[in-house]
Amino acid sequence: MSVASAGEFGLIARVTARLAGAPTTLLGPGDDAALVAAPDGRVVACTDVLVEGRHFRRDWSSAVEVGHRAAAANLADVAAMGGVATALLVGLCTPPDLDVRWAEELADGLAAECELVGAAVVGGDISASPVLTIAVTALGDLGGRPPVRRDGACPGDLVALAGRIGYAAAGCTVLSRGFRSPKALVEAYRRPQVPYWAGPAAAALGATSMIDVSDGLLQDLGHVSRASGVAIDVKRDAFEVPAAMRDAASALGVDPYTWVLAGGDDHPLVATFPPGTPLDEDWLVIGAVREGEGVTVNGRAFLDAPLGWDHFR
Amino acid sequence: MSVASAGEFGLIARVTARLAGAPTTLLGPGDDAALVAAPDGRVVACTDVLVEGRHFRRDWSSAVEVGHRAAAANLADVAAMGGVATALLVGLCTPPDLDVRWAEELADGLAAECELVGAAVVGGDISASPVLTIAVTALGDLGGRPPVRRDGACPGDLVALAGRIGYAAAGCTVLSRGFRSPKALVEAYRRPQVPYWAGPAAAALGATSMIDVSDGLLQDLGHVSRASGVAIDVKRDAFEVPAAMRDAASALGVDPYTWVLAGGDDHPLVATFPPGTPLDEDWLVIGAVREGEGVTVNGRAFLDAPLGWDHFR
Structure with a gap:
């Protein structure tokens, strides 16, 4: 079945049914917005977009693998600040003829990569587009530590x-x-x-x-x-x-x-x-x-x- | 000048130069991730994608106006939970021949809409794509209140x-x-x-x-x-x-x-x-x-x- 025949809300229901929460997930998919714990009173946040043909190819990677890569690119950015990721939000732009299973398996890959760090997919958006595009935002927590930035390297390090x-x-x-x-x-x-x-x-x-x-x-x-x-x-x-x-x-x-x-x-x-x-x-x-x-x-x-x-x- | 001639990092520099922080912006654009205050220990988060030809048309709206609309769609979701928005992250997928000024003015519109609620654009990502696509994530704070969800309406309300x-x-x-x-x-x-x-x-x-x-x-x-x-x-x-x-x-x-x-x-x-x-x-x-x-x-x-x-x- 294509995502177009599933319809926007049918597709959302199928995808979110495959997602589990994490301990930091206070409110998961299904409302206007998610709610995520930010234990130290600050939240690390970053976004990466993946465009088919440029960042991934469906003949080179399975949907699960694209999900792993899309999540990893963002979760790594949280780690690079010294943080532990808590949540992912995913914007999926998809050609209407995409097989629903591809979107479901993408969600599986995203969720599995999140599980490695104790995070979860907490929300997202889906739209039709001529170009398959995955926009991922990761959130994370620094556990009270200062962020490790790019601008602190000293001669001798x-x-x-x-x-x-x-x-x-x-x-x-x-x-x-x-x-x-x-x-x-x-x-x-x-x-x-x-x-x-x-x-x-x-x-x-x-x-x-x-x-x-x-x-x-x-x-x-x-x-x-x-x-x-x-x-x-x-x-x-x-x-x-x-x-x-x-x-x-x-x-x-x-x-x-x-x-x-x-x-x-x-x-x-x-x-x-x-x-x-x-x-x-x-x-x-x-x-x-x-x-x-x-x-x-x-x-x-x-x-x-x-x-x-x-x-x- | 096209975004392709500006190059990825040139375009990022031009766009971020137009952005100001908000009091909740602890670390803005330019590192692996941003850091945003989450005063009540939780963060509201949502994502919306806008695809050219489906959510906006460049002949119907200026770049500034598309920025206002893209921000508004997300900031409204934070408000609908009872929250006050703190930050926006923006993934921009753009045809290589897009005029750099369009991207700059998009940033102006996003930033101006954010200012209405005291939020700021704190980060993002840019990629080439055949289809102009804007993926926006909004973060917000509930000020200690419970989120107002969709599932609490009672007969008689x-x-x-x-x-x-x-x-x-x-x-x-x-x-x-x-x-x-x-x-x-x-x-x-x-x-x-x-x-x-x-x-x-x-x-x-x-x-x-x-x-x-x-x-x-x-x-x-x-x-x-x-x-x-x-x-x-x-x-x-x-x-x-x-x-x-x-x-x-x-x-x-x-x-x-x-x-x-x-x-x-x-x-x-x-x-x-x-x-x-x-x-x-x-x-x-x-x-x-x-x-x-x-x-x-x-x-x-x-x-x-x-x-x-x-x-x-």
Whole structure:
């Protein structure tokens, strides 16, 4: 059945029937607005839009996987402030001939990714549109801590990364060349493994700045560099390129470091810490903050590829 | 200059430069997420999407006016819970050839409508898309009051309306027939005058249920009727059809009550109150809650037109 034959309110009923609340959900879908607990008297909030053909393709990802990715992109932003996500709101613009099951499975993916952090889908809106578009807003709580911003990095700080990097970009390249394997890379693109825990952990460790890598490590570190008025140097040898990625890069004629340094979609968190901060093995030290400006790799500009995504290019 | 030549980050810089914060804005645009005060430890949240050709037309409304309408649709939902809006997040999907000025003026309209309630645009996202789409999320605060839901209407309650009704629908019909006047109606469509004050006021008066009329009075009262398990009867004579609307209806061959009873976009608030609630002249009593089910006009089904909008029809 198409979403048009289900009708706006039929579709809403089918989708919301698949959603469960979280302890922070004081009032879920079905009213003019939702009500969500904001325990520390402040709420973290961010929005990301995903447009078919630009952020996802239905022949590359299942509806469940698109739901995971759409949720992850937003939940990672909450983590990157040092917060724990509480709720998601979803605006779905859909062609009238979309199968209702696709919308239902999208909701399943969104809800499942939310469950990883104890959040829930609490509301949304549905409209017809010629272009399948998913607009997600995430809310979160800082647990009384100050937000970890982009503008606090200091010369001398360590730069450290939590989570996988380059996998999703590699998987995206693999898919774009018409292949379906290596599976580890394709799966990484389809369902990112975001280190949500690392956001509040970094805040507790005294991180001076933090950002989630969604558009490419060097580009996103560029935001930190500009906001903080510092230079950041990344050590290329800090990254171990796994065998699957090395083999795929070789087969496709790509430098795997373009995936690691300029690829998006894995949503690892990168943070700066005062020197001497005791970081356990979950954090990979990848560089250092210096006086000056700009982001370099081993002290030099990285010219092998664009630094990351511009969503109009 | 097109948004594509400005680039994603250039466009973001231009748009955010036009935005001011509100007292509740603890951290505005420019980081992974915004931070907004949630004084009572809870946050009201809702999302509405507007798709070009379906919710707005660039030849019918200026960018500033589209901004006002997009903000109003969401801010009204916060008011309908009894809340005061604090913040807006905006996801903009835009064709690459859109003039940067259009996006800037959209931001001006969004910001100006926010200012009416003391809220601010605190964040968002921008992406290219073949279809101009605006996804807005509003946040708000209940000031310690319980939310006014749709499911609390009781037999015997009064049904009362705050704000104009039918004007915007009339203006939309006027524009759809190729006319540009009467100006009062066209302006009502282009820039709704939402009675935001009435939301918290109704909550303070003990409203048992409330909804904002965005899809048509009878359809939206239908949501209240179903959620509350009651019947609602509306008195046709309660509404005074103003001269401009009567004249336009006559010229266009339309029953003006289809605008009043089934038209959307004005975003008045309709609430139910226990009998005897002292309502001042800002509230128009338009009917009563009975035992039973369904929404009637003068005790009979309203068959002159669809009850309101289905966004897939």
